[in-house]
Amino acid sequence: MSTEAKSREAICALGAKLAARGLCPGTSGNISVRIDEGWLMTPTNSSLGELDPAQLSKLDAGGKHVGGDPPTKEALLHRSVYDVRPKDGAIVHLHSTHAVAISCLDPSCHHNTESTLPPITPYFVMRVGKLPLVPYFKPGDPKLADAIREYAKGHRAVLLANHGPVVAGTSLSAASASIEELEETAKLHLLLQGLKTRTLSDFQVREIEEAFPS
Numbered sequence: 001m002s003t004e005a006k007s008r009e010a011i012c013a014l015g016a017k018l019a020a021r022g023l024c025p026g027t028s029g030n031i032s033v034r035i036d037e038g039w040l041m042t043p044t045n046s047s048l049g050e051l052d053p054a055q056l057s058k059l060d061a062g063g064k065h066v067g068g069d070p071p072t073k074e075a076l077l078h079r080s081v082y083d084v085r086p087k088d089g090a091i092v093h094l095h096s097t098h099a100v101a102i103s104c105l106d107p108s109c110h111h112n113t114e115s116t117l118p119p120i121t122p123y124f125v126m127r128v129g130k131l132p133l134v135p136y137f138k139p140g141d142p143k144l145a146d147a148i149r150e151y152a153k154g155h156r157a158v159l160l161a162n163h164g165p166v167v168a169g170t171s172l173s174a175a176s177a178s179i180e181e182l183e184e185t186a187k188l189h190l191l192l193q194g195l196k197t198r199t200l201s202d203f204q205v206r207e208i209e210e211a212f213p214s
């Protein structure tokens with residue numbers, strides 16, 4: 001099987017897995033992979049649980065739609081993230097419930113201005129790191145694609161205000177592991193509301209960062 005054919009299969013398999021876990025309600029979310037000639041992206045208005053490898057959208061290196069169904073309305077946002085993260089090869093965006101809940105909180109309820117979520121577990125530090133909030137713009141707005149650049153260049157994971165997470169990774173499986181960890185941490189954080197919580201210390205965060213560099 002060619003590399004492109006494998007990427008097509010991998011996108012559809014990931015979509016099915018995320019859907020089975022209830023992480024992409026309705027037709028929300030999108031997935032992309034960088035390929036030699038450009039990108040493969042999920043088509044707009046598609047259910048991630050029911051993707052067809054042959055219908056995935058293909059974009060050339062200039063971002064022109066050259067094959068398959070019309071691409072996600074967030075194609076420009078994905079391309080902005082690839083642009084500022086040249087080592088990454090895959091992106092996953094979801095409307096997973098707990099992460100979206102965090103994205104709707106008043107910013108005064110966020111952990112701090114650098115990260116909406118606190119470092120409560122080693123795996124959050126390892127797979128996500130910090131999770132900055134990107135200001136709100138409507139889905140598909142070129143202004144959102146522009147705004148995300150500043151945040152994504154230093155962070156593999158960002159949270160779109162009142163919308164949801166966007167995570168980049170060196171591979172589809174890396175991006176998927178990060179976004180699942182992000183969703184789980186958002187859930188834990190909400191479960192812990194009102195309870196006195198111990199976050200990891202700066203030393204403990206550094207220890208993880210050094211032992212498991214991203």
Ligand SMILES: O=C(CO)COP(=O)(O)O
Nearest residue numbers: 029030044045072073139
């Ligand atoms: O999550 C989405 C928009 O932010 C889904 O849009 P698309 O169906 O165009 O991919």
Ligand SMILES: [Zn+2]
Nearest residue numbers: 029095139164
């Ligand atoms: Zn979205």
